[in-house]
Amino acid sequence: MSDARRYLQATQHLDGTRRAAQDAERALQQEQSALANSGQLFPVKSVELGHEVTRYVGDIAATFAPFMAPPRRGRINNPRRGGGF
Numbered sequence: 001m002s003d004a005r006r007y008l009q010a011t012q013h014l015d016g017t018r019r020a021a022q023d024a025e026r027a028l029q030q031e032q033s034a035l036a037n038s039g040q041l042f043p044v045k046s047v048e049l050g051h052e053v054t055r056y057v058g059d060i061a062a063t064f065a066p067f068m069a070p071p072r073r074g075r076i077n078n079p080r081r082g083g084g085f
Helices: 003-036 060-067
Strands: 041-048 051-058
Touching: 003 051, 041 060
Parallel strands: none
Antiparallel strands: 041 051
């Protein structure tokens, strides 16, 4: 097999691998964007350097909503603009 043919096969293989990685990345981003608006958090566990790491993907507001204060509403009473007595 000639060097040119091996080089051509290697570049084609590399291009195919890159396309597959890009497609997988796009699919992951679409899935994460769908989960971000779902109103829930989902744990994603992985092993990094021998340690189990848990990351959470989803709607952060779902976790902190019970601890958030209700929105404040008020009325400004300004006599110079006709809001006074």
